[in-house]
Amino acid sequence: MDPRTNPFAPGAGARPPAFAGREQILEAADIALDRQIAGRHANSMILLGLRGVGKTVLLNRLHEEAKAKGYETVRLEVPDAAGGHLARMLVPMLDSVLRRLDRRQAAQDAMGRAGAALVNFAAAFKISYQGFALGLDGDGLAAGSGNMEADLPDLMRAVWEAAADRKTALGLFIDEVQYLSRDELSALARTCHEAAQQGGRFLMIGAGLPQIAALAGDAKSYAERLFSYPEVGPLSDAAAREVLSRPAAEEGVAFEDAALDRIVADTEGYAYFLQSWGKFVWDEADASPITEDDVIRAHPAIRADLDESFFRVRYDRSSPAEQQYLRAMAELGPGPHQTGDVAKILGTESSQVANTRRKLIEAGMIYSQRHGETAFTVPLFDTFMRRTMPDLVPYTPRKRG
């Protein structure tokens, strides 16, 4: 059918033509946002899920909701695991928040303190910042020690107090949370801790890969209690059908039940795959209704596109040793797998490949939810690995020198 009217939207963070499922998380976040802006405590949350399940789209939606409720917000995406991004990204964004707050009428002293804290914070983390023209009557030392764990809570408190003066609250939305450094994560946990203790009008909603739960627990033992960790999984059968049939119906196109059954089974309900199947099946079909046969005929195009767009980009970023490790995991199937079993497939001991495994976790390719276990962060990645690297190469120790 006409690709011009094809409604489906596979792509990182792409707004789907029909957003389905997630009712429980939306409801929980709605309650938390309403409570916090009214000065009642609510836990901050971190949405956890695999690649392509729909975390970014959900985070964006919650961000829109927070803004609609009157929150002052900051939204950022941590670019990679290099660390040190948080301060650099926060300074200009908090500057915008203060400028917007300044336009709301209220007493200036909390604003002055927040402005001073931001200037100090920027200086402490060597971020060039002109400073916000406020009567900087605040504490000359706030947020300027250079210790992230101390400074970030100071800074955020100054900002949420300025927000509270203006009868609003501060919402912090962070995507790809697993790329935060340990210091940054501790500092955020601490910020949430202080907000809880002082009744601060502050809520953080993050999104990231599942390993973050273990990491946050590591960073601060109380992180387990500070955050809730809603799981973003595959869509339910009914939601998956809606994702496909609603946008098609809006274009006057129907899916036969057998076609929907087939797509739901193929995609296992993963949001990215549903959009991808929808797109290629639409292009393949000649007319409405779309049949199971159309789905089957679209398979080669879907696979080629997923290999190039979804799987390959991640694979290409890995070193040869990392690729061998991924290939060994794929030999065992979708996972999760015992780390010892992966080493056995490579013909070696876990300790020999521990470094490779750690790098893959840092890069967000694999994760470990339970000790001694390893799983792919990309759904169906095992099938891709077997296609792209038909042969398994055993581990060979690197020569020194």
Ligand SMILES: Nc1ncnc2c1ncn2[C@@H]1O[C@H](COP(=O)(O)OP(=O)(O)OP(=O)(O)O)[C@@H](O)[C@H]1O
């Ligand atoms: N609830 C939903 N209903 C329908 N489609 C969705 C839904 N959530 C996400 N999608 C679609 O799925 C695809 C992936 O979504 P998104 O980029 O949010 O995933 P992600 O979990 O952030 O992935 P990554 O870990 O790679 O960043 C997009 O094409 C998006 O349009």
Ligand SMILES: [Mg+2]
């Ligand atoms: Mg995302």
